[in-house]
Amino acid sequence: MIYTGKLTGHEERRIAIVVSRFNALVTEPLLKGARDTLSMHGVDDHHISVFRVPGALEIPMVSSQLAESGMFDGIVTLGAVIKGDTDHYNLVINGVANGVSQVSLSTNTPIVFGVLTTDTLEQAQQRAGAKAGNKGAEVTVSLLEILSLYDDIKQLS
Numbered sequence: 001m002i003y004t005g006k007l008t009g010h011e012e013r014r015i016a017i018v019v020s021r022f023n024a025l026v027t028e029p030l031l032k033g034a035r036d037t038l039s040m041h042g043v044d045d046h047h048i049s050v051f052r053v054p055g056a057l058e059i060p061m062v063s064s065q066l067a068e069s070g071m072f073d074g075i076v077t078l079g080a081v082i083k084g085d086t087d088h089y090n091l092v093i094n095g096v097a098n099g100v101s102q103v104s105l106s107t108n109t110p111i112v113f114g115v116l117t118t119d120t121l122e123q124a125q126q127r128a129g130a131k132a133g134n135k136g137a138e139v140t141v142s143l144l145e146i147l148s149l150y151d152d153i154k155q156l157s
Contacts, residue, residue, distance in 0.1 A: 003152045011042045011148060013109030015049070016056025016072040018062050020079035022055040025121070030114060031076040035069040037140040047057045056081050056092055056115055059100025067109035074143045075104075078136050079115040093117050110146040114139035 015038055019031050031050065036050055049072070053062050056079040063075050077100055083129050096115055104111040118124040126132040138157045 003149060004107075005148040006136065007041050007141065007144050007148075008043075010144055010147065012044050013045060013073045014047045014071060015043060015074055015076065015142075015143070016063075016066045017049060017078065018049045018059050018066070019052055019054050019077075020054070020056045020059060020115075022075075023080035023082065023121075023124065026076065026080035026116065026124040026128045027078055029125075029134065030080070030116070033129060033134030033136035034076050034078060034114070034140040035062045037137040038144075041141075041144055055079075056096045059096055059115065060103055063100060063111055064103045064107070067103055067111065072102055072109070074110040074112070074147050076112055076136070076138075076140050077114055078127070081115060081117050081121045081125035082121055082124055083117075089117075096141065112139040112141055112143040114144070 009074055017034055019027050051062050054057055059077050059079055061076060066075055081089060081093045100111055100113050116135060117126050118126050127135050
């Protein structure tokens with residue numbers, strides 16, 4: 001048997017979106033892409049909760065609290081870490097990526113990673129709705145597919 005995530009049947013899903021306020025020029029279009037995608041696939045707007053955090057490093061902490069609350073079926077994380085001229089970039093992105101991964105695995109809550117990592121602001125803007133699509137929308141589609149697969153797995157047992 002082959003199982004593939006579906007993009008239908010998500011009307012009652014409760015979704016949290018954790019979005020960084022830092023680099024809002026990039027994160028706001030990512031958020032719009034995520035919200036539009038959820039609406040397009042039938043998720044009721046009342047079932048979508050947005051949590052704004054100061055920066056990318058706070059994303060895992062808030063995601064952990066949300067996952068542990070049991071109030072949400074899945075979590076979308078959105079942010080933008082732009083390299084610049086310092087080593088701070090590597091510290092931030094490694095901390096965020098590892099933190100989000102740990103939270104998802106330890107809580108069994110599907111969490112998708114929509115934190116852009118780019119060299120320049122222009123590259124980030126391209127990935128937040130310009131020529132390179134909207135990564136907020138893309139990771140949200142992934143979350144809906146994963147939630148569907150979780151349903152399939154539950155039905156197997």
